[in-house]
Amino acid sequence: MSALKDAGHLFRFAGLFVIAFVVFLVVRSYVVPKTFGQYGHYRAAAIGEIADHPMKFAGHETCEACHTDIADTKTKGAHAHVNCEACHGALAAHANDPTSVTPVKPDTAVLCARCHTASAAKPKGFPQVDPADHSSGAPCQTCHNPHSPGIGADTGASAAKGGAQ
Amino acid sequence: MNISRRHLLVLLPAAAVAWKHVLAGTPQDSPNYQMSEHWWGMLIDIPKCIGCGNCVRACQTENDVPDGFFRTWVERYHRSDIHLENPEVISPDGGKEGFPPVPEGAEGDYFFVPKMCNHCSDSPCTQVCPVGATFISPDGVVLIDQKYCLGCAYCVQACPYGCRYIHPTKKVADKCTLCYHRITKGLTTACCEACPTGARQLADLKNPNDPIHAFLKTHSVQVLKPQMATGAKAFYNGLDGSVR
C-alpha cells in the first residue's frame, strides 16, 4: 500500500524505540538486585546488612556477667541504673578479649563533672554541685565510690581512696 | 573473679545469643528475632534529661558518625517568661560535651531536648526517595540502604526534623538506625545504654510487656511537629510547647 510505504520512515523510527525497550528489559533483569521488592520498594538484603554492623558497646548485661561484685555494689546505690559503659565508654572489644584489651580508667575530674556540675538548666531534683567549691580540688573518688556514690554506712564509701570496690 | 566464657554463655540467654553473634562477626539474623513481632519506637523523658551529652558521644562511637554531623543531638531550651513563642535554643556541637552551666537564679525556664530520627510510620523521607534506597523495615525502623542510595539529598530536604545528612565521605544519606544491629540482638541502643538517668528508653510497641504501655497510661506524651502527621514514633514526655 503506498500509504504505508510513504510512512516507512516512521516505522523505522518506532523500531528504534522497540529495540531500546527490549534492551532495557534485558538489562533490567540482570541489574535489579534479586531481593528488591521482597518486603517493599527496597532491597530486602539491606536489612540483614545493616543488622550485621559491628558493635562497640557490649551492653551492661555482658559486663555484669563477669564483674558480678561491681554489679552487686551498684544495686545498692544511686548509680544502680547508670550502665557501666556510660562512664567506662564502649567496651565490646574488652568483653571480646578481656586480657588483651584493658579499659582506661576514666578521669573523674572530667567524667563526674559532666553530669554533676551544678546548672540551673538541670532538673531540680538531680544531685549537682559546684566542683570547685565542693571538694576544693580533691578528686571525686576521695569520698565517693563511683559504683555506689552515696555517703553513708552501707555504701562503703569514704574508705575507698582512688578506686572502686 | 575469673569466670569462664562458657559459664557466661550459660548465665545470660539473651546476651548469650547476642554475644555469640558478636563473636561470630557476621551472622544473618539472630535466630530468635522475627521482624513481624516488633514495632520499634523510643520514649524520651524530658524531665529526666540532664544534658550530659553521653548519648551523642555514644552514638558517634557506636556508629562511626562523622564529625560535624549528628545522628542524635541534644538541644537546650531557654524559655523566658515573656517570650513564650521565641525560645532561645543552643546545641554546641550537638551537645556532645554537655552544655555550659547556667548560674542559679537565672530568669525563665531551661530544659534539654534530645533529638533523633523519629522513625515515622508515615515518613516523608521514604516517600520522596526516587529509587527505594530508604524505607521502613517491617519492624518499624526507617533505614537507609547505603549501597543503593544515589546521594541526591531529597530525603534530607523532606525530613521535617533535620535528622538526616549526607555522609561527607560515603556520599550517601545517613541517619539514626535505632541501632538496628543491636536491637535485633536483644540489646538496647547505644544512646539508651549510655544515658545515666533513663531519659531515653527503647520501646517495642508490639511487646505487651514493654514498660512503655504502662507509661503511656499514666503520662501525657507528644511527638515533635504533630501537624506534619508523620506518624513519628519518638514519644516525648513533658514536651514543652515551645519546642521546635
Place this chain on the structure above:
Amino acid sequence: MNGVVGYMYPNEVTLYWSVLIVLYPFITGLVAGAFILASLERVFRVEAVKPTYRLALLTALAFLLDAPLPLQLHLGHPERSPEMYFTPHSTSAMAMFGYVYLWYLMAVLVFEIWLDYRRDIVLWSQESKGLLRVIYKIMSLGSSNISERSLHIDERVGWVVTLVGIPSAFLLHGYVGFIFGSLKANPWWSSPLMPVVFIFSAMVSGIAAVMLIYMAVTKLRRQSIDMRCIDTVAMYMFYIFIIDFSLEMLDLVHRIYEADESFRSLDFMVHTKLFFSQIVVQIIIGTLVPLVLLFITQVARIREVIRKRIYVLCGCLILISVFAMRWNVVIGGQLFSKSFLGYTTYKMDLVTREGLFVAIGLTILPLVFLSVLLKLLPPWPEKTLHEVAAGD
C-alpha cells in the same frame, strides 16, 4: 559559628542542594519555554513567529542535552543513577525524571525535529561527503523517501507531536516545581502554586532566550531581523510575564496575609539574606523594569532601533530574573532553619564539582551544543518544508 545566626538543627548548617540544583530547573525551564514558542507557530498558527520555529526547537534540544549534567555532578553516586530507570519509586516526583526526560527528548523533541528536517536531511545526505554524509545517512534512518505523500504524513504527525509536546513540556518542568512544592517539611517551598509559577517563569525565560539567540544569530549571519517576528515574540513574552508576576505576587500576598508560624522567619530572611537576590535582582531589576519597558513598547510607537535595544535589554534582564527566582527558591529554602529560629550561609565553592566555575561551564555548554546543531541542521536552508508546502 561558621555563618550561622540563631539556632539551626545541627545537620541543617550545610546546604545540600547547591548552585547546580539552581541551574537544573533554569535549564529545563529554557527547554520548556523554547518549545512553547515553537508550538505557538505549529499548533496555534501564529504565523509571525515562524522565523524562530526551527531555532526554538534546536535551542530546546541543545539545553535538554545539557540538562542532566548538573544533576549527575550533584549526585553522591552518579554511577547509580540508572536505578531511577530500573526501580523508580512511584511515590517520588524525582523518580519520574528519567522517564519524562527520555520521553521528552526522544518522543517529542528529537521526533519533531527529525520530522521537520527530514527532507533536508535526505537532501544533505545526498549532497555532502565524508563523515557528514555518514551522519546524515544515519539521521535519515536509511530512508530516502521524500515524496509529497511522505512529507505530508510528516507534517500531520509533527502537528500531533507538537500538540502532545505541550503538556509534555509542562510535565518536564512542572514536575521540578512539584518536587519543591510537595515538601511539607519546607514552608518556603510547600505550595500548590509552585509548579505553576515554575512553568510560567520557564515560558518567559525560554521565549526570552530564543528571542536573544535569534537576534544574535541573525546578526552573525548578516541578515536583517524580522521585526514583525520579534515584536510578536516580545508581545507573548510580555503577557506571559504578567501572568508569572501575578502568580508570584499572589504567593507573596497570601503568605503575608496568612502569616503562619513560618512567616516571621521567612520574612526576616527575605529582608536580610535574600534582599539582594530577591528584592533587588529578581523583583525590581528583573521584573518591574522589563515589564515597564515592554509595556511602553506595546502602547507607544518606538523606533525600530530603540525597540530592538529594549528587547535585548529586557531579554537579558528576564533571564537574570528567572535565574534569580530559581536561586531564591532553592538556596533560600535552605538558608533558614526548620526550627524557625536561625539562618545559615551558602558558601559556594569555586572550583569543586558543584562550584561556580562548573555552573558557568554548564551554562555555556548548551550554547556550544547549539552552535554544532546550527551547523549540522541549519534552520534556514534554501527552502524549509513549510515554505515548500506553502508555495513561497
